[in-house]
Amino acid sequence: MKYLIANWKANKTLSEATSWIDSFLAQYTPVQRKDIHIIVCPSFPYLSVAAEKLKNIKNVSVGAQDVSPYDDGPHTGEVNARILSSIAQYVIIGHSERRREKGETEEMIEQKVLQSKKYRLEPILCVRNSEDVIYDVNFVAYEPVAAIGSGQNEKPEEVIAMKAQLNLKPGCKYIYGGSVNAANCNTYTKHDAIDGLLVGSASLDPKLFSEIIKNV
Numbered sequence: 001m002k003y004l005i006a007n008w009k010a011n012k013t014l015s016e017a018t019s020w021i022d023s024f025l026a027q028y029t030p031v032q033r034k035d036i037h038i039i040v041c042p043s044f045p046y047l048s049v050a051a052e053k054l055k056n057i058k059n060v061s062v063g064a065q066d067v068s069p070y071d072d073g074p075h076t077g078e079v080n081a082r083i084l085s086s087i088a089q090y091v092i093i094g095h096s097e098r099r100r101e102k103g104e105t106e107e108m109i110e111q112k113v114l115q116s117k118k119y120r121l122e123p124i125l126c127v128r129n130s131e132d133v134i135y136d137v138n139f140v141a142y143e144p145v146a147a148i149g150s151g152q153n154e155k156p157e158e159v160i161a162m163k164a165q166l167n168l169k170p171g172c173k174y175i176y177g178g179s180v181n182a183a184n185c186n187t188y189t190k191h192d193a194i195d196g197l198l199v200g201s202a203s204l205d206p207k208l209f210s211e212i213i214k215n216v
């Protein structure tokens with residue numbers, strides 16, 4: 001099984017999000033793949049729309065792009081794991097953009113992982129290199145900062161070499177992210193060592209994302 005994660009980041013209006021899902025479904029439904037699991041990660045406001053539209057589609061799940069480190073309570077503006085667990089199955093935690101722009105610390109990231117596990121939301125932990133802490137999760141996404149959004153995807157051999165340095169627990173899924181596109185996706189997923197891809201820019205257009213699915 002290969003995991004393909006569409007990380008829309010801070011993009012799309014409601015109508016753009018809806019038409020992405022409709023267009024994706026038109027292309028995906030006829031060819032539903034048993035060997036691929038797709039995780040669509042829209043912004044918070046569209047999670048329930050995505051969950052509703054994708055609920056009966058095999059091997060397609062919905063993920064959030066972040067989660068609060070806090071539980072229920074007086075935390076205005078926070079979206080916590082208990083709330084998300086009623087709509088999403090996965091959550092991206094510790095993305096380098098949040099570590100940089102929001103000053104996310106390891107302490108916050110650990111709380112986010114713990115909260116997610118408490119409410120059975122599957123964390124996808126993003127790490128930039130072997131210095132970031134690997135918490136006890138089932139999915140680790142290695143995303144070298146220089147490769148994100150730059151067109152400079154890291155070589156598959158380097159991605160595989162990094163896996164050895166990360167000391168993942170047995171069975172932990174290893175995902176790569178950073179300028180993945182339809183042309184290079186298979187150079188990663190053809191290796192048993194790489195369980196999937198976290199796709200940013202190339203996931204914004206449903207046709208491009210469907211090309212990736214086809215090529216994996």
Ligand code: PGA
Nearest residue numbers: 148149178179199200201
């Ligand atoms: P990118 O982003 O595919 O645009 O490089 C990947 C990510 O940040 O998850």
